[in-house]
Amino acid sequence: MRNVSQREIEEMLKAEGKEFDLLIEKAGKVRRKHVGNKVYLRGVIEFTNKCSKNCYYCGIRKGNKSLKRYFMSKEDILKSVRFASEKGLGSVVLQGGELKGKQYVSFIEEIIKEIKRIDSSLMITLSLGEAGFDDYKRWFDAGAERCLLRIETSNSDLYKKWHPQDHKFEERLKCLENIKKIGYQTGTGVLIGAPYQTIEDLAKDILFYKDFDVDMIGMGPYVIHYQTPWGSEFKDWFERERENIFKLAIKMIAATRIVMKDINIASTSALAALHSEGRVIGLKAGGNVIMPDITLPEYKENYKLYENKPSLNSPLEQSLNSILLVIDRAGFIPAIGEEGSSLHYLKRVSG
């Protein structure tokens, strides 16, 4: 596509009825042409629900005192890693709240090395929030290839409304720049359909993805969590808007696929929290990545970022099987045994 304008993206995000169907069809065609008909698997290990931050929308924010906090042992994390390796998932995601400190940085570094000792072909994505340049670099040198840091919104004013004062948009952006500079396959994403956000904001988010030249996207609809500041403030609004929020998230996937073509886009679990076939629809709209939750079941229920999160408590095998069924229902093929690097990244680094 020639350089797409903000106006054109806004039109896609406003599509309804027949136009909505045409948008999904077009995104599906672009997907098949540029990234094929496979779906890459990323086994997510949510190894800690401890977080030093307090984002207004998030269920594991520091201020939520009703949560039982956990930090998985190295042995438990590696059980999930072995499962991913045996099942040929191709890659794992280490995901946790944002934590700091020398001991923590060393722990992550050691886990990355252990994963590579278990299966050197298993790709590692980090989804750990903001960190210093040197910390990201140490993790990269230890063997992590991909890093995901959601910008949440590319509108700095909106970012201020969604976060406490000490959460700085500029710092987040700097982290994302550092991730790319270090050489990671770089991923970001936004929260879709959240309070105060407009179609114009979302269209600009897609232009941000394009200008930043990201390799992968993990974005999802806003889903309420009751034990958050937004949980009471926006409860009625959310119930009225949930269908529109879901549809908007699907349109964001489709529009991003049309604009960015060869990047990896996840059909995220938050879609399933709003619609029983959410992830199927997300794949049909242009998603080519799905992330089975392979956290050990005894921890899963305490990693509740939002209400109605799917597969809480399911054993690993069951979690994976339900994802394979999602891929099948969407009419695609699971890329078992494939690392699934972003084609965009491979082209970007080969010049």
Ligand code: SF4
């Ligand atoms: S969104 Fe991330 S950084 Fe913010 S509170 Fe939740 S886990 Fe922590």
